[in-house]
Amino acid sequence: MSGVSLRPARLSPRDVLRVGAVGLRTRPMRVFLSALGIALGIATMVAVVGISTSSKADLMAKLDHLGTDMLTIEAGAALNGEGGTPKLPKEAVAMVSRIGPVHQVSALALLKDTTVRRSPLVPAERNGGINVMAADTALLSAVSGSMAHGRWFTSATAAYPTVVLGGVAAARLGAQPGELVWIGEDRFTVIGVMEPVALAVDLDTAALVGWQAAERRLEFDGHPTRLYERSSDQAVASVRAVLTRTVNPQAPETVQVSRPSDALTAKAAASGSLTSLMLGLGAVALLVGGVGVANTMVISVLERRQEIGLRRSIGATRGQICIQFLTEALLLSGLGGVVGGLLGVLGTFGFATAQGWQVVVPPWALGGGLGSTVVIGMAAGLYPAVRASQLSPTEALGSG
Incomplete structure (x- = not known):
């Protein structure tokens, strides 16, 4: 028996997602409120870019029709x-x-x-x-x-x-x-x-x-x-x-x-400046949402110390605990990003249709929004995940 090497079981990607989703399923209201900040930030950024691009496309089409x-x-x-x-x-x-x-x-x-x-x-x-x-x-x-x-x-x-x-x-x-x-x-x-x-x-x-x-x-x-x-x-x-x-x-x-067409071109340039300002406001909302996710994850670690201690006592490694909570943060921010992206597209569609514009939502706006949620999730979940992984089994089990 002394020659047998005991190694912890490796978690498959499916297991990582299932374990990481546990905290989301058990605390739906907290998840909703935390994801809401991310969703509002992404929705604002996607809608601002979409509405601006649709307006500019309509303006350029009008210029093409009228001539320069x-x-x-x-x-x-x-x-x-x-x-x-x-x-x-x-x-x-x-x-x-x-x-x-x-x-x-x-x-x-x-x-x-x-x-x-x-x-x-x-x-x-x-x-x-x-x-x-x-x-x-x-x-x-x-x-x-x-x-x-x-x-x-x-x-x-x-x-x-x-x-x-x-x-x-x-x-x-x-x-x-x-x-x-x-x-x-x-x-x-x-x-x-x-x-x-x-x-x-x-x-x-x-x-x-x-x-x-x-x-x-x-x-x-x-x-x-x-x-x-x-x-x-x-x-x-x-x-x-x-x-x-x-x-x-x-x-x-x-x-x-x-x-005269120079005035319409200048209007398009002014619209671009306003878009930059609104994107800044969306980024602030996204940052606030990221802080909310980080706060949620810190509280989650504090509330689940016994769960962490139990998993550590039956063989879970520090890395697996870290991955669990990091995955939970990514899922939380990703949920907010997907919902925000859909809201942004719907907002663009509704406003552009009401104005009689062609609806244009640049793929990079959606991709950038979803990509930023990954970065926010990583940044927001890294500290709580590391903190959870550093808890010893005895300390975590004794906290109850």
């Missing part, structure tokens, strides 16, 4: 400091259209002292913040706009007292196609209402009249205040470099050129 090839040309302040609305030369459209890569140019003019009202009984100063603008027939296509109701100007209707309203302007006036509104002191017939225009948001609160009708009836002098120009994406930079001198060769400093 549009430039706007506006008159800046006059060099001589004169007041009034800055204007561009009457020949600006013709001059810009001569630039080789340019394939579309449209003009818009703000009629500053002209008001629009639903009835002549409404005081002129109460126009609901609606601007009256003269537009040429190419404007709708140039800004990638569309009509919600009615129709856009044709070469015929642009010469008559007709008006197209932006969506917000129509709502404020309470006017629909076929009804009359008063622009200045003249009656105009509403022939259409536009959908919101992403690349020219001020058109949503505008009342647009035809270029010729504005000249004939509203004392419009024919000078545009803004041009919309389109060329190929590859030519945008080169066209932009020559626009100011083309529009006003004598004073190019008074011409301002901008790219």
Whole structure:
């Protein structure tokens, strides 16, 4: 018998999981509360990344649809400091259209002292913040706009007292196609209402009249205040470099050129900054959850000292005790991570669907969330597991 080597039985992976799950099955409420902190942290991080990615995907899809090839040309302040609305030369459209890569140019003019009202009984100063603008027939296509109701100007209707309203302007006036509104002191017939225009948001609160009708009836002098120009994406930079001198060769400093799609791109960048902030908050919640798991495991070791002593007395090694409690911590944090991941996906799906976005949850967000729960579980369970393994059988059994 003296030659027989007594070695402790090795635990299979199945046995390790079964033994590690004992503490979870016997204390369900404590497990729920401990896993809740992990779940909230993971859910926050997954939902934040998913919602941000879905928003960005929708924004990029919108940019692809609208195009990034549009430039706007506006008159800046006059060099001589004169007041009034800055204007561009009457020949600006013709001059810009001569630039080789340019394939579309449209003009818009703000009629500053002209008001629009639903009835002549409404005081002129109460126009609901609606601007009256003269537009040429190419404007709708140039800004990638569309009509919600009615129709856009044709070469015929642009010469008559007709008006197209932006969506917000129509709502404020309470006017629909076929009804009359008063622009200045003249009656105009509403022939259409536009959908919101992403690349020219001020058109949503505008009342647009035809270029010729504005000249004939509203004392419009024919000078545009803004041009919309389109060329190929590859030519945008080169066209932009020559626009100011083309529009006003004598004073190019008074011409301002901008790219509306840059605002949407900046919005995507700002969304990324907000995502980083929210991820930080999710990480804090995850850390708090990890502290909760560690606290639960420490208490579990204290409450189960007799169980540890009994297992040690019948042959369990320090390593097996350590693995048991480390596995329990990993299962606890992993449970919270899985539930949190599912909540994050559901939250993303619900919010993105409500906004009409495409639902996008990056795989790395789920993988990173679940991976972080493993790290949290290891960190939270390591000290309690080592402490449990260092208890001697006599000390543990005598603690009861």
